[in-house]
Amino acid sequence: MPQLHVRLAAALLLAGCAGQPPLTERPGPTPVEVELAAVPFHPQQAYQCGPAALATVLNSAGVETGPGELTPEVYLPGRHGSLQAELVAAVRRHERLPYQLEPDIEALIRQLQAGHPVLVLQNLGIAALPRWHYAVVIGYSGERDSFILRSGTERRKLMDRDLFLRTWRRADHWALVVLPPERLPAEPDPDRYLRAAADLESTGRIDTARRAYVTASRHWPQRTAAWYGLGNTHYLAGEYEAAEAAYRQALELDPDNAAAHNNLARALLAQGCRDAAGQIVEAGLGLRDITPGIRQALKATQDEIVRHQSGGEKCGPGTNTH
Amino acid sequence: MDTTRWKRAGILALILNFLFATFPAAAQTGLVGTGEMLAAEARALHMAEVRAGLNREDVRQQMLELGVDPAKVEQRLGGLTAAELQRLAANMKQLPAGAGVIEVVGIVFVVLLILELLDVTDIFTGI
Numbered sequence: 001m002p003q004l005h006v007r008l009a010a011a012l013l014l015a016g017c018a019g020q021p022p023l024t025e026r027p028g029p030t031p032v033e034v035e036l037a038a039v040p041f042h043p044q045q046a047y048q049c050g051p052a053a054l055a056t057v058l059n060s061a062g063v064e065t066g067p068g069e070l071t072p073e074v075y076l077p078g079r080h081g082s083l084q085a086e087l088v089a090a091v092r093r094h095e096r097l098p099y100q101l102e103p104d105i106e107a108l109i110r111q112l113q114a115g116h117p118v119l120v121l122q123n124l125g126i127a128a129l130p131r132w133h134y135a136v137v138i139g140y141s142g143e144r145d146s147f148i149l150r151s152g153t154e155r156r157k158l159m160d161r162d163l164f165l166r167t168w169r170r171a172d173h174w175a176l177v178v179l180p181p182e183r184l185p186a187e188p189d190p191d192r193y194l195r196a197a198a199d200l201e202s203t204g205r206i207d208t209a210r211r212a213y214v215t216a217s218r219h220w221p222q223r224t225a226a227w228y229g230l231g232n233t234h235y236l237a238g239e240y241e242a243a244e245a246a247y248r249q250a251l252e253l254d255p256d257n258a259a260a261h262n263n264l265a266r267a268l269l270a271q272g273c274r275d276a277a278g279q280i281v282e283a284g285l286g287l288r289d290i291t292p293g294i295r296q297a298l299k300a301t302q303d304e305i306v307r308h309q310s311g312g313e314k315c316g317p318g319t320n321t322h
Numbered sequence: 323m324d325t326t327r328w329k330r331a332g333i334l335a336l337i338l339n340f341l342f343a344t345f346p347a348a349a350q351t352g353l354v355g356t357g358e359m360l361a362a363e364a365r366a367l368h369m370a371e372v373r374a375g376l377n378r379e380d381v382r383q384q385m386l387e388l389g390v391d392p393a394k395v396e397q398r399l400g401g402l403t404a405a406e407l408q409r410l411a412a413n414m415k416q417l418p419a420g421a422g423v424i425e426v427v428g429i430v431f432v433v434l435l436i437l438e439l440l441d442v443t444d445i446f447t448g449i
Contacts, residue, residue, distance in 0.1 A: 044422050047421040047422055048422070049420055049421060049422030050420050050421075053420075072391055072394050073394065073397070073398060074398075076385070076388045076389070076390065076419060077388060077389030077390070078387065078388030078389045079388055079415070079419035079421075080419065080421050081418075081419025081420050081421035081422075082419060082420050083410070083414070083417050083418070083419055083420075084417070084418065084420075085402060085406040085409065085410055085417075086398065086401075086402075088401075088406070089398065089400075089401025089402045089406065090401060091401075092401045093397070093400065093401045121418060121420055123418070130418065131421070132418040132419055132420040132421055133420055133421065133422050134420035134422070152422050171418065194356075194360070195357075195360065197356070198355070198356040198357035198360055199357065199403045201355060201356050201357065202355050202356075202357045202403055202404070203400065203401050203402065203403060204400065225356060225359065225360055228356055228359055229356040232353055232355065232356055235351065235353060236351070236353070257359070259354040259358070259359040260359075262352070262353075262354050263353050263354055266351065266352050266353055293354075293358065294354060294359075297352060297354050300352050301352050304352060
């Protein structure tokens with residue numbers, strides 16, 4: 001009999017929270033009642049909770065799609081599931097901004113209160129035998145002490161708070177909000193937001209990235225990266241004058257930004273302002289502590305300026321054009 | 323000897339192909355992308371691009387092995403950043419793949435295992 005008790009204790013530890021700190025993630029000092037009842041529901045087919053949950057959050061961000069359409073985009077037959085990175089990539093391809101939340105239950109609840117359903121990864125098993133599952137959190141009931149989920153084949157699943165927190169913690173608190181580029185998440189973190197916008201830019205979603213940078217530059221006008229990114233997306237759309245203005249704004253905030261010198265020079269060159277571009281590149285190369293990559297980019301721009309045929313300079317000096 | 327040279331030429335062609343397919347901004351316009359500008363550590367942009375191209379090819383192969391429709395692979399690769407490609411190239415077969423609550427077999431297995439430890443069942447010999 002004593003042996004049974006030992007084994008029972010061992011089994012419970014194994015199944016529950018072996019070696020993990022006690023729960024400190026208490027939602028809200030005051031009881032919260034929030035439920036986004038209008039969030040649609042797509043019951044999952046077979047192993048396809050990824051496409052179903054993704055469809056739910058994309059719909060809420062104004063994208064018309066369904067799990068059937070998304071399955072070939074995110075489902076990995078050989079893994080019987082979907083990877084987080086592929087869900088994020090699919091959000092970008094649908095011209096929305098994937099904003100990953102900080103790993104904090106308070107942050108998650110604030111998104112709900114602001115009207116954003118939250119896509120989460122859960123581990124329904126244990127660390128050694130993981131059962132990965134995507135669900136969409138649409139509410140929290142302080143009275144019932146439960147989270148409200150669109151999950152699997154259940155339209156309105158009530159999950160006990162502590163159980164939800166355990167399954168979510170075992171998936172490293174991964175949570176994602178899907179946003180139209182005009183909207184910010186609740187209590188947005190500028191670094192997270194701008195990083196997400198930069199990822200839209202680097203994956204070629206230029207127009208969506210530009211709209212996100214506009215949103216960012218309005219909300220955080222003191223952030224260099226917002227203006228810099230705006231400049232890049234204007235440049236890539238062939239709007240060189242607008243690009244130039246945005247880069248100048250970035251340089252006003254951060255005069256020692258070598259990358260902004262390079263890109264401003266490119267925008268000037270694209271407008272035929274060879275001399276002005278040359279001066280900006282010179283100034284950029286004269287800065288201290290340039291990373292090798294940026295120096296390389298500046299040198300390439302310099303070479304390009306030299307190659308560029310001078311055709312009737314119609315621009316003023318580098319620092320004061322426009 | 324000859325084979326190596328052809329191989330090298332092939333790899334170079336692939337790299338160039340990826341560079342231009344993946345990084346229209348950096349490779350063709352001379353712009354420094356916002357992500358690169360934000361990256362704090364000093365690094366060579368072109369090396370990062372080459373690495374991204376190789377990771378991309380790696381992920382493409384793994385996607386095909388894992389049963390992704392070849393016609394969809396390009397589209398799926400297109401939404402991934404260089405950092406994501408790197409993570410996938412290294413761990414695609416281990417990273418969490420959300421499947422869902424329908425996978426009952428696994429949960430039953432856990433229950434059975436616990437029952438086994440409690441001496442309630444005796445399915446797994448040798449535990």
